[in-house]
Amino acid sequence: MEHLLGLLKIKVLKGVNLAIRDVSLRTSDPYVIVKMGSQKLKTRVVKKSTNPEWNEELTLSIDDPNLPIKVLVYDKDTFTLDDKMGDAEFNMGPFLEAQKMPLDRVTSGTVISKVQPSRENCYAEESPIIWKDGKVVQTMVLRLRNVERGEVELEIHWVDIPGSRGLAM
Template sequence: MENLLGLLRIHVHRGVNLAIRDVRSSDPYVIVRMGKQKLKTRVVKRNLNPEWNEDLTLSVADPNLPIKLSVYDKDTFTLDDKMGDAEFDIKPFLEAVKMRLENLPSGTIITRVKPSRENCLAEESCIIWANGKVVQNMFLRLRNVERGEVELQLQWVDIPGSRGLHM
């Protein structure tokens, strides 16, 4: 843990227009992975537009590792069905955090990340200064599935005594 840079709080807000994996609906949950870490949201029953509103916190030691997100349909008697996956890069976000911006008006856009073939963004993602913190809102388009998006917000948490982002 001596290489810890800090914590990344991922607010898993909601899923939009997710795929049907049961008879008429799905029971979706999200798994977030970074390196060996794996975190999971609760299951929302019978909902293709679930609101998880859950915070998952990852310890960040290597900013080059992508964060992988998978959506699954919870099944009782069989293996849970995959409902798509996405991944995103936290480097642009960490660059914005490293700027150590202070005294900006809340809502100021620091950086915009455009959707591209290399990322899973469904629309432009803005990294903004909000209430004294750098946050990034993103809509991720799920891959390997017919449809669906997941809305997230990233927020950085500095840990006293960690290496921090002063590179």
């Protein structure tokens, strides 16, 4: 527990215009894996969709905030290995910087900062970091790599753990 900084809640919202992997049906059965270091979390499979809605919350224990968070999308297959549908990654740096700010007097809904899309990241559009209902929340649309098309929408927020070393690094 003394090495743990806190928890990162990742809400996997949806996939947009994902690749077709079940060619005969012109659809896919996608699911998402979120990886960070040795941690690996998975959403449920959404059958027959290239625009799936998961709205599923996954929780990572954070002890090294410098590790990237990897998002991998797969198509579930019954008799063969699952097909890759692309990947993306993001780093928590800007989000954690916003998390450390003194925000107790900030109005809910205030944009604290924004992460701009660039060639060095997987953001498909500007990603706002917002003070919302007493917590810092970042919404993001990640463009999938190594695939012909597709994006995944996520929302993240931080949870402090009593007894952890917290973000005051």
